[in-house]
Amino acid sequence: MFRSVQHMIYDLIEWRSQILSGTLPQDELKELKKKVTAKIDYGNRILDLDLVVRDEDGNILDPEQTSTISLFRAHEIASKQVEERLLEEKSQKQNIDINRQAKFAATPSFALFVNLKNVVCKIGEDAEVLMSLYDPLESKFISENYLVRWSSSGLPKDIDRLHNLRAVFTDLGSKDLKREKISFVCQIVRVGRMELRDNNTRKLTSGLRRPFGVAGNCCG
Numbered sequence: 001m002f003r004s005v006q007h008m009i010y011d012l013i014e015w016r017s018q019i020l021s022g023t024l025p026q027d028e029l030k031e032l033k034k035k036v037t038a039k040i041d042y043g044n045r046i047l048d049l050d051l052v053v054r055d056e057d058g059n060i061l062d063p064e065q066t067s068t069i070s071l072f073r074a075h076e077i078a079s080k081q082v083e084e085r086l087l088e089e090k091s092q093k094q095n096i097d098i099n100r101q102a103k104f105a106a107t108p109s110f111a112l113f114v115n116l117k118n119v120v121c122k123i124g125e126d127a128e129v130l131m132s133l134y135d136p137l138e139s140k141f142i143s144e145n146y147l148v149r150w151s152s153s154g155l156p157k158d159i160d161r162l163h164n165l166r167a168v169f170t171d172l173g174s175k176d177l178k179r180e181k182i183s184f185v186c187q188i189v190r191v192g193r194m195e196l197r198d199n200n201t202r203k204l205t206s207g208l209r210r211p212f213g214v215a216g217n218c219c220g
Contacts, residue, residue: 040052115165134216135182152192
């Protein structure tokens with residue numbers, strides 16, 4: 001709603017500048033005023049504001065000088081025009097949605113490209129970073145994990161892959177695109193001692209995988 005009103009205000013500002021410039025011919029000026037009043041009436045309608053009744057030239061009718069029947073008929077005409085505009089907007093949106101769905105259905109598969117820049121998380125030991133796609137409504141993962149081994153120094157274990165940690169989630173079909181929500185989930189598994197504060201060398205363990213953290217971002 002905010003974006004729609006924002007675009008309408010931008011249009012009105014531009015049209016107002018054209019009207020005040022005084023360079024438009026009379027016929028173009030008349031058509032532009034009609035566009036302005038139609039845009040204002042449409043904006044008032046979607047914001048549930050009062051409908052302003054106007055004459056053929058777009059001027060606001062004075063109830064003190066206009067008969068009740070004339071006001072009623074002008075209100076009927078204005079309401080009908082606004083409703084037709086709303087139906088037209090709704091029809092265009094439906095056509096766009098239908099075309100988008102048809103395009104999705106005609107495409108066999110899609111892919112999601114992921115580029116890992118950095119892991120900003122104080123772990124203290126080596127870790128495994130697992131990224132995957134998750135459907136929160138069905139409570140299940142819909143992709144395999146992309147695994148990156150991260151060292152305790154804050155760099156990838158495979159230093160040759162620094163700034164080149166890329167993956168592509170492939171074979172996402174039309175069914176996946178129609179899901180109401182898809183979350184991108186990142187799991188962090190700490191690899192090392194049982195306890196980070198364990199300094200007893202006789203009890204020191206290594207190589208144990210312990211869940212450390214998880215984060216997610218809705219991408220659909």
